[in-house]
Amino acid sequence: MSTVGFRSITPFLKHVSDKTTWTFVRVVSADGIEGWGEATINGKAAQVGAALLLQHARLAGTLASTITGIAPLSHDKIGWAAASAIDQALWDILAQRAGRPLGHMLAVDCSPDVRLYANINRGTRDRSPAGFAATVRAALDAGFGAIKMAPFDDLTPATAATPQGRALIRAGLDRIAAAHDAIAGAARLMVDCHWRFNAPTAAEALREAARIGVAWFECPLPETADNIADVRNLRAIANAAGVQLAGMEECSTVAGFLPWADAYDVMMPDVKYAGGLTELFRIADLLRARGVGVSLHNPTGSVCHAVSLHVTAAMAPGLPLEVQWAETDLLFDLPPHALPRPQAGRSVVPSGIGHGARLRPSDLEDSMA
Numbered sequence: 001m002s003t004v005g006f007r008s009i010t011p012f013l014k015h016v017s018d019k020t021t022w023t024f025v026r027v028v029s030a031d032g033i034e035g036w037g038e039a040t041i042n043g044k045a046a047q048v049g050a051a052l053l054l055q056h057a058r059l060a061g062t063l064a065s066t067i068t069g070i071a072p073l074s075h076d077k078i079g080w081a082a083a084s085a086i087d088q089a090l091w092d093i094l095a096q097r098a099g100r101p102l103g104h105m106l107a108v109d110c111s112p113d114v115r116l117y118a119n120i121n122r123g124t125r126d127r128s129p130a131g132f133a134a135t136v137r138a139a140l141d142a143g144f145g146a147i148k149m150a151p152f153d154d155l156t157p158a159t160a161a162t163p164q165g166r167a168l169i170r171a172g173l174d175r176i177a178a179a180h181d182a183i184a185g186a187a188r189l190m191v192d193c194h195w196r197f198n199a200p201t202a203a204e205a206l207r208e209a210a211r212i213g214v215a216w217f218e219c220p221l222p223e224t225a226d227n228i229a230d231v232r233n234l235r236a237i238a239n240a241a242g243v244q245l246a247g248m249e250e251c252s253t254v255a256g257f258l259p260w261a262d263a264y265d266v267m268m269p270d271v272k273y274a275g276g277l278t279e280l281f282r283i284a285d286l287l288r289a290r291g292v293g294v295s296l297h298n299p300t301g302s303v304c305h306a307v308s309l310h311v312t313a314a315m316a317p318g319l320p321l322e323v324q325w326a327e328t329d330l331l332f333d334l335p336p337h338a339l340p341r342p343q344a345g346r347s348v349v350p351s352g353i354g355h356g357a358r359l360r361p362s363d364l365e366d367s368m369a
Contacts, residue, residue, distance in 0.1 A: 002066045004090045005030030009056035011039075011049040012364040014301070016328045019122055022301035023048045024359060025082075027089035035092035036358050037085030038303035039272060041077055051082035059086075066090050069276030072252075080252040080273045087276035088307050092354040102307065102355040106277065107314035113348045114312045115320035117146035117190065119299050123326025127153060129178030136182040139325060143344035146320060147183065148190035148216070151175035152205075155196040157222060169201060173208055180213045190216035197221060199230040203237055210241035216266070218246040223260070231263040239265070249273075249297035254282050261290045266319060270297035271307045284315060295319035302334045306350055306357035309339075313349045323347070336360055 007028040014022045023045045025037045039048045054073055064070055070086045072079035095102045103110035118139040124132055132149055139147045152172035159165040180189050191214050197205060202220035209217060217238055221227045231247070238245040246266040251257050253275045257267060267287050274280035284294045298308040298321055305323065312321045323342060324331060332339045335357045340348040350356025 006059045011052040025085045035089035037088035039081040039085035040300040096354045103310035103313045111313040117320045118144040118325035121150040132175045133178040133182035136179045146188040150192040160201040188215040192218040193220045195222045266293040268297040298322040299324045303357045306355045
């Protein structure tokens with residue numbers, strides 16, 4: 001049975017660092033089962049909480065299905081994050097009702113563990129080349145075989161071609177070089193650009209990053225329809241240098257991903273934005289059928305991490321899963337039953353019923369209701 005009746009939908013916050021506030025949602029079903037989802041968007045906690053409360057007003061007393069998913073109230077990041085978080089909680093409720101781990105609700109064959117790569121961006125407080133190198137060495141010591149950094153602080157597409165922008169690009173490349181030297185061939189170095197370039201400067205930075213030894217170049221340009229041709233061109237440049245081009249972490253639904261299917265080597269659907277777990281598997285099937293790699297975007301909190309572990313384990317073996325590393329141990333320790341910590345670049349999948357990251361309201365800030 002894929003339907004759940006709603007009793008309540010309540011958002012909660014958790015401040016975990018000077019950069020990050022996680023946004024969670026507790027869904028209580030008509031039969032009294034409590035499920036949890038996550039809708040974190042940095043800097044948008046109030047707006048996401050408001051969207052979740054509007055969904056409560058719309059859905060309380062009704063039935064919803066994980067097959068059809070939750071309709072967003074707006075077709076933007078906030079709307080999709082709220083809808084996707086509620087869907088995560090529905091799957092948690094259904095898995096608890098069935099007495100099974102979430103991954104085993106999603107696939108017959110489910111791996112007991114998954115490969116990870118470390119996103120060190122929020123864990124790198126010292127933004128100097130030496131600071132990045134130190135964090136990289138710590139991630140290597142923790143056993144990660146792939147490490148991702150976001151080195152182009154303060155750059156924007158509008159300033160990228162200016163003298164100030166070029167200085168910021170040079171600073172980012174210096175950070176990359178220091179990180180690559182620290183890795184010394186022991187892991188793959190991945191770079192996230194956070195849509196900070198225009199097309200000419202992205203091509204220049206990509207070529208230099210490839211020369212340094214980067215293996216993955218992510219989100220160089222804003223992902224708008226008028227940039228698809230430029231992204232395809234960047235993919236050709238990347239592939240000629242042995243680099244993978246990755247992106248689409250904020251995209252929703254099969255229809256959103258489809259126009260980009262030949263623009264990236266790897267796409268990164270996110271359990272917060274995809275439009276529900278059923279839709280996420282449709283997206284993954286579509287992309288893999290077209291030869292595109294799938295690696296879930298997963299840089300936020302405990303619930304998204306747990307759900308992403310289960311989803312990755314339920315997919316056919318493929319690329320490693322992102323984990324936000326070294327920002328806060330609360331990623332693992334916030335749930336009363338702590339989530340597994342990475343070991344040698346892998347994580348065990350939570351083995352209890354549901355997704356394994358149910359929370360205590362007493363551990364969170366006051367609800368936003």
